[in-house]
Amino acid sequence: MAAGPVLVVGAGQAGISLVIALRELGDTSPVVLVGDEPETPYERPPLSKGYLRGEHDRASLHFRDPAWFAEQGIDLVTGDAVATIERDASGGHAVTASGRRLDFSRLALTTGATNRRLPVDGADLDGVHSVRTLADADRLAPELRGAERLVVVGGGFIGLEVAAGARALGASVAVVEATERLLGRAATTVLSDFVREAHERRGTRILLDATVTRLTGRHRVTGVELADGSTLPADVVVVGIGALPRTDLADQLGLDVGPLGIVVDEHARTSDGLSVAAGDCAVGPNPYGRGAPGPTRLESVPHATDQARAAAATLAGHPAAYATVPWFWSDQADLRLQMAGLPHGADHVVVRGDVAAERFSVLSYRHGLLLAVESVGSSGDYLAVKRALEKGMTIAAAAAADLAVPLKRLITPAQDTPPS
Ligand SMILES: Cc1cc2nc3c(=O)[nH]c(=O)nc-3n(C[C@H](O)[C@H](O)[C@H](O)COP(=O)(O)OP(=O)(O)OC[C@H]3O[C@@H](n4cnc5c(N)ncnc54)[C@H](O)[C@@H]3O)c2cc1C
Numbered sequence: 356m357a358a359g360p361v362l363v364v365g366a367g368q369a370g371i372s373l374v375i376a377l378r379e380l381g382d383t384s385p386v387v388l389v390g391d392e393p394e395t396p397y398e399r400p401p402l403s404k405g406y407l408r409g410e411h412d413r414a415s416l417h418f419r420d421p422a423w424f425a426e427q428g429i430d431l432v433t434g435d436a437v438a439t440i441e442r443d444a445s446g447g448h449a450v451t452a453s454g455r456r457l458d459f460s461r462l463a464l465t466t467g468a469t470n471r472r473l474p475v476d477g478a479d480l481d482g483v484h485s486v487r488t489l490a491d492a493d494r495l496a497p498e499l500r501g502a503e504r505l506v507v508v509g510g511g512f513i514g515l516e517v518a519a520g521a522r523a524l525g526a527s528v529a530v531v532e533a534t535e536r537l538l539g540r541a542a543t544t545v546l547s548d549f550v551r552e553a554h555e556r557r558g559t560r561i562l563l564d565a566t567v568t569r570l571t572g573r574h575r576v577t578g579v580e581l582a583d584g585s586t587l588p589a590d591v592v593v594v595g596i597g598a599l600p601r602t603d604l605a606d607q608l609g610l611d612v613g614p615l616g617i618v619v620d621e622h623a624r625t626s627d628g629l630s631v632a633a634g635d636c637a638v639g640p641n642p643y644g645r646g647a648p649g650p651t652r653l654e655s656v657p658h659a660t661d662q663a664r665a666a667a668a669t670l671a672g673h674p675a676a677y678a679t680v681p682w683f684w685s686d687q688a689d690l691r692l693q694m695a696g697l698p699h700g701a702d703h704v705v706v707r708g709d710v711a712a713e714r715f716s717v718l719s720y721r722h723g724l725l726l727a728v729e730s731v732g733s734s735g736d737y738l739a740v741k742r743a744l745e746k747g748m749t750i751a752a753a754a755a756a757d758l759a760v761p762l763k764r765l766i767t768p769a770q771d772t773p774p775s
Contacts, residue, residue: 358384359460361670362449364437364604366390368398369465369634369659369666371418374429376667386429387457389449391436394489395421400656402492403516403595404686407499408524416489432457440604444629449604461670464605464617464625465663468598468635468654473508477570483592486513498591502526506579506589508567510537512685514595515550519688521591522559529560529587531567531579533596540597541683543698545717546729549710553690562587598654600636613638615652621676623666631666634659642679644747646697646726655683680744693734695741696727705755707762708733716740718755724769725749739763 361377363370366388374388390396397416405411424431432451440449446460470485472478484495495517499505505521507514510532522528530537536547537554551561566582570592578586600616611618611626615638623631623639638652639662658681665677682695690713698704701719708715714732718725718740725744730737739762743750749769750762 358382358672359446360384360458361386361461361463362457362459363388363463363465364440364449365465365467365601365634365636366392366396366431366433367465367467367634367659368396368656369467369636369663370463371396372660372663373463373465373633373667373670374427376664377671378427378429380667380671380673382667382671383428384461386427387432387459388424388429389432389435389437389451389457391434391452392488392490393434395419395424395431395433397489398656399487402489403486403513404520406492407496407517407520409496409500413489437604440607442608442627442630462630463666463670464630464632464636465634465659465666466601466604466636468600470594471597471599473567473570473594473596475567475569477572477576478594480570480572480576481574482572482576482590483570483594485594486517487598495591495593499526500524502591504587504589505529505591505593506531506587508579508592508594509596510534510561510563511540511595511597512538514593515554515687516685517593517595518554518559519557519690522554522557523688526591528558529562529579529589530554531562531565531581531587533564533566535564537561537563541694543701543704543717543719543729545704545706545710546692546731549713549715549731550687550692553713554687557688598635600638600652602636605632605636613650615650618650619662621665621678622669622674623662623677624669624674631669633662633666637662639677641697642677643681643697644678645724645744646721647700651697653681655681657682680741682741690731691734693730693737694727695737696725696744698727698729701726703752705752707736707756708758718750718752720752723749723752725752736762739766742766 435451569580571578605617617632619639641651698719703720716730716736728740
């Protein structure tokens with residue numbers, strides 16, 4: 356790909372990772388990094404965790420201070436959205452909402468995702484929140500500290516993290532999940548069941564198969580009405596029902612965009628073969644050689660970082676295929692969940708450790724091949740399996756539950772796995 360000015364749209368995890376990688380690769384071209392939020396790039400994970408409980412100051416969330424961008428020759432534009440964009444084979448230009456024109460010869464879209472809205476009456480009432488940005492967390496944190504009754508709509512990671520934090524702050528908390536289990540998109544049923552019980556043990560009410568029909572209240576929310584006719588009283592409601600990729604600029608450029616996001620290849624290249632996209636806005640081939648094949652969109656820091664590195668390598672003219680073992684963590688008050696690999700398509704699971712004691716790992720297999728690990732309070736086992744997966748190895752399912760044998764002693768080459 357030709358050298359020349361680079362425009363990176365979206366100054367979040369993938370955007371900052373991409374510009375860092377570009378400089379590490381020795382690319383010294385002018386770079387403009389544009390973000391519509393007023394902040395310099397910052398990390399989102401603490402927003403649903405310690406930041407809500409006042410355990411992080413704002414400054415600690417930012418990846419780099421403004422001087423770093425200047426030193427690196429990166430023109431950081433904040434608080435201004437790219438509104439229109441066009442390009443041809445040699446480059447193009449974008450225009451921001453404030454009317455600034457940005458010319459580029461190379462383009463990266465790292466526009467992230469936007470929270471799904473709850474499609475019911477009352478979703479706009481005061482006291483109804485969602486968490487994606489620092490501004491969202493700044494609005495929610497003081498309300499949570501004073502909340503008596505919180506209802507969280509959505510039993511995914513972000514909702515459960517907020518629920519656990521509010522419970523620790525003393526609120527009465529209920530989580531309403533529309534499907535039959537928590538973390539349904541990402542976890543095995545063993546982990547889903549454990550998480551439900553762990554939250555219930557800590558005093559949170561979990562309602563499964565429960566659909567919200569309306570949020571009640573005149574100006575401020577007072578309750579969450581469910582399809583069975585009951586109403587859960589609430590003075591604060593947090594909606595965490597998933598996110599939609601931000602693809603409007605890709606649509607303007609005529610790029611392939613599917614329901615999961617901007618379609619990219621293993622080099623993070625979009626369908627025009629010239630632009631790149633990475634992070635929550637993009638969907639690409641499964642970067643992990645195991646588990647369900649097909650288009651994969653992962654919403655995680657490690658994925659955004661690694662795919663952005665692949666995008667930078669493509670822009671710098673040294674494409675390197677993006678291949679990785681996905682990993683993820685979630686802190687739910689005093690519980691730390693750690694996951695590596697993807698358990699989708701598993702036909703067998705092995706539980707190692709003591710679920711009731713909140714110290715265990717779940718190893719998922721397909722046709723005898725290790726796919727993924729989910730650990731709670733068992734970092735040693737988590738790391739052993741993650742390393743095995745990264746080296747293309749496996750662990751025999753028949754032996755994995757035996758706590759007397761350290762997992763790292765059971766690691767063997769994957770090709771030794773008998774075919775099913
Ligand atoms: C509350 C919360 C907690 C999380 N916790 C974890 C966790 O514990 N572990 C983990 O691995 N992952 C976690 N994640 C997920 C992780 O933060 C995301 O996957 C990651 O931030 C994705 O990076 P990204 O750059 O693709 O998107 P983002 O970080 O969202 O950045 C995209 C940026 O682009 C901007 N933008 C969009 N369109 C335009 C435009 N037209 N012009 C200018 N700017 C634009 C957006 O406003 C945004 O600032 C969490 C996410 C949230 C919201």
